[in-house]
Amino acid sequence: MTIDITTQGQTATASLCGEIDHHNAKEIREELDRFIMSSQPKELEIDFKGISFMDSSGIGLIMGRHKLISECGGVLVVKNPQLYIKRVLKLSGIERLVRITNDRL
Amino acid sequence: MKILNEVKFTMPSLSLNEAVARAAVSSLLVQYDPTVEELSDIRTAVSEAVTNSIVHGYRHKSGNIEITVRLIEPREIYIKIRDKGCGIADIDRAMEPLFTTAPEEERSGLGFSVMSSFMDKLKVKSEVDNGTTVIMRKKLKSHDE
Ligand SMILES: Nc1ncnc2c1ncn2[C@@H]1O[C@H](COP(=O)(O)OP(=O)(O)OP(=O)(O)O)[C@@H](O)[C@H]1O
Numbered sequence: 001m002t003i004d005i006t007t008q009g010q011t012a013t014a015s016l017c018g019e020i021d022h023h024n025a026k027e028i029r030e031e032l033d034r035f036i037m038s039s040q041p042k043e044l045e046i047d048f049k050g051i052s053f054m055d056s057s058g059i060g061l062i063m064g065r066h067k068l069i070s071e072c073g074g075v076l077v078v079k080n081p082q083l084y085i086k087r088v089l090k091l092s093g094i095e096r097l098v099r100i101t102n103d104r105l
Numbered sequence: 106m107k108i109l110n111e112v113k114f115t116m117p118s119l120s121l122n123e124a125v126a127r128a129a130v131s132s133l134l135v136q137y138d139p140t141v142e143e144l145s146d147i148r149t150a151v152s153e154a155v156t157n158s159i160v161h162g163y164r165h166k167s168g169n170i171e172i173t174v175r176l177i178e179p180r181e182i183y184i185k186i187r188d189k190g191c192g193i194a195d196i197d198r199a200m201e202p203l204f205t206t207a208p209e210e211e212r213s214g215l216g217f218s219v220m221s222s223f224m225d226k227l228k229v230k231s232e233v234d235n236g237t238t239v240i241m242r243k244k245l246k247s248h249d250e
Pocket residue numbers: 056057060153157158161162163188190191192193199200204205206207211212213214215216217218237
């Protein structure tokens with residue numbers, strides 16, 4: 001799992017690369033939470049372009065970051081989920097809480 | 106009902122084995138030349154069941170997870186995932202979407218929903234203190250469909 005965080009103005013983008021399961025979720029959670037707490041971004045985009053697998057552990061991960069960043073006065077955005085990730089997102093109903101966007105190609 | 110191929114293995118309840126189980130099932134499935142979507146559905150369902158054994162079944166101890174994968178004619182996959190962990194007291198309740206006993210660990214209660222919507226059949230057998238067995242089946246599309 002690699003996590004690459006870049007900031008442009010008030011928006012930060014965390015690009016994830018690898019697989020999201022229960023085993024990997026802890027490392028991602030710790031790194032994102034450290035960033036949210038120290039930088040307090042107005043908007044944090046999590047870019048899923050490089051994610052090749054995600055199960056329900058990813059839903060817990062997104063929900064948890066959504067809660068934390070909301071408490072800090074920011075918003076979370078889920079960016080570029082591939083088709084199979086979208087299907088897991090859909091089951092969870094998370095689109096009602098978190099904005100999902102795609103880069104124009 | 107002819108079994109074309111079968112793999113059985115046992116692994117300890119280490120979280121890094123979630124990826125090992127997905128990889129083993131994927132490589133057996135190559136024989137059926139599945140679509141990207143079928144492969145991802147099956148990998149996700151396997152990951153959910155194995156994670157449940159590790160996170161819930163063996164919450165207070167460690168133990169083994171037994172996995173059986175069969176390719177059955179015509180183009181059906183059968184997967185059995187078994188633990189000897191704490192078991193589930195109320196299976197119907199556990200299978201309700203969003204029900205979880207571990208919200209503080211960021212579980213979302215969606216594992217069984219994922220298994221039942223990504224596979225064709227899902228059967229759960231469980232006994233408190235005796236463990237849980239999850240059986241899933243899915244028919245793959247034939248190539249001329
Ligand atoms: N193998 C198991 N052993 C013991 N309890 C289990 C097992 N599998 C599931 N459960 C129980 O069933 C509940 C629901 O499981 P499910 O996979 O749907 O959600 P979850 O694991 O809590 O959350 P998520 O899968 O979304 O991370 C669990 O919270 C747990 O109480």
